[in-house]
Amino acid sequence: MAGWLSRPASETQVTHGQRLWLYILAGIIMLLLVAPTLIVIPMSFSDSTYLEFPPEQWSTRWYDNYFGSLEWRSATVTSLSAAFLTMLLATPLGVVAAYGLHTSQMRAARLTFVILITPMMVPLILVAIGAFYVYVKLKIVYTLAGVVIAHSLLALPLVLIVTSSALKSYDMNQEMAARSLGAPRWKAFLTITLPQIRFAVITSALLSFLTSFDEVVVAMFVSGGDNSTLTRNMFNALRDQIDPTIAAISTIMIAITTLLMTLAQVFGKTKEGG
Secondary structure, three states, X not given: OHHHHOOEOOOOOOEOOOOHHHHHHHHHHHXXXXXXXXXXXXXXXXXOOOOOOOOOOEOOHHHHHHXXXXXXXXXHHHHHHHHHHHHHHHHHHHHHHHHHHXXXXXXXXXXXXXXXXXXXXXOHHHHHHHHHHHHHHHOOOOOHHHHHHHHHHHHHHHHHHHHHHHHHOOOOHHHHHHHHOXXXXXXXXXXXXXXXXXXXXXXXXHHHHHHHHHOOHHHHHHOOHHHOOHHHHXXXXXXXXXXXXXXXXXXXXXXXXXXXHHHHHHHHHHHHHO
């Protein structure tokens, strides 16, 4: 332990011992952020008819209630479908937009970038109200297509930011060399540029999926009926009757999110190592 503390933590020769206070502070912050989430897990195995921590009796009754409920299963299918379609829509649009703005010589490129990331800078409730008003006019409120469009609007800024960051560290001369040898621009992008920024694209796709899967504010306005999302039903259950089933669902969502994040990291490192 003493040897590790005396080792340099960076190229500036700052040791781990000198950074120990920073590690402790980071650990406390991580604990404060993660602990409320982890509390949900034991609560989901409670046999009580209300949310209880710590559980006096352990049971899987709320998982049985979730998997046995047609309403919950239907909402899950809707959320997964919306998240998958959002990923398929937002990721390519965001990647193409980031590439176009990165290679553009126009002065309006920076302004266009700001406009495209506007949805993440305004309160979600305003986005939800605006989407609901437009959807009523277009008669697509409470439809899966409406949910996907709204969620894609929220996911697009994340894709744009992540991909733009990757392109800034990418040497465009590699693509220019391919184009100088006769490759069309689209082919040069797909065969040269895209493989170089693949980890950013994978991360963007994951963020798009999770943005849609976890979103609740906009879903409260634009989803409903046969196309009610899982998060919308969870909010209603918490507001109306505090159904402990939401603890079981939350645990499943935590597991899915953790698994996807882990796979993205492993896949990205494997590709980089290869």
